[in-house]
Amino acid sequence: METTNKVFLYGASGHAKVVMDIAKLVYIDVPCLIDDDLSINTLTGVQVVHSADGLSPIIVTVGDCSKRREIVRKLGKKDFLTIIHPTVIKSESVRLGYGTVVMAGVILNPNVNIGNHCIINTGASLDHDVRVEDYVHIAPHCTLCGDVEVGEETWLGAGSTVIQGIHIGKKCYIGAGSVVVKDIPDSSLCYGNPARVIKKNG
Numbered sequence: 498m499e500t501t502n503k504v505f506l507y508g509a510s511g512h513a514k515v516v517m518d519i520a521k522l523v524y525i526d527v528p529c530l531i532d533d534d535l536s537i538n539t540l541t542g543v544q545v546v547h548s549a550d551g552l553s554p555i556i557v558t559v560g561d562c563s564k565r566r567e568i569v570r571k572l573g574k575k576d577f578l579t580i581i582h583p584t585v586i587k588s589e590s591v592r593l594g595y596g597t598v599v600m601a602g603v604i605l606n607p608n609v610n611i612g613n614h615c616i617i618n619t620g621a622s623l624d625h626d627v628r629v630e631d632y633v634h635i636a637p638h639c640t641l642c643g644d645v646e647v648g649e650e651t652w653l654g655a656g657s658t659v660i661q662g663i664h665i666g667k668k669c670y671i672g673a674g675s676v677v678v679k680d681i682p683d684s685s686l687c688y689g690n691p692a693r694v695i696k697k698n699g
């Protein structure tokens with residue numbers, strides 16, 4: 498099958514390598530990447546340029562949530578593409594925002610609502626009625642049980658589990674392997690089983 502579309506990736510990163518692979522699988526061409534680091538000129542054989550002028554649509558391929566938000570704000574009025582790995586299991590009632598990437602093996606159950614510029618990483622499972630706000634990164638093999646809510650710019654570390662009905666605030670960092678059994682306030686660093694707030698940021 499011939500390529501039917503194209504996308505430009507902002508961020509010549511390891512995350513970009515994964516998104517390039519997904520793009521190939523769904524027949525989307527990546528003509529070049531964009532990066533602010535002038536010393537980077539190629540990534541896995543693909544040209545890297547240093548300006549987004551005239552390039553659209555874009556996916557921001559930076560894992561850090563706050564940096565991803567900064568880049569989106571800098572880009573201003575651009576078209577952003579959402580991309581989904583073909584192995585994703587997704588209910589028809591799922592809603593995905595723009596600029597979001599959903600990686601291999603993810604399960605999205607009924608009424609999951611994911612915001613803009615999110616990363617739902619490899620093998621994550623989001624059960625019914627989960628709400629994920631903008632710029633969130635759900636790391637590989639996370640499990641979010643039903644009715645969980647995750648605030649903007651929060652990072653859930655690899656293999657973490659959130660039990661049903663929990664609210665995690667904005668700009669939180671949940672350490673890998675954590676088990677979240679109670680609500681987490683905004684700007685918290687949190688880890689453990691059960692997860693505990695270790696410190697507040699800001």
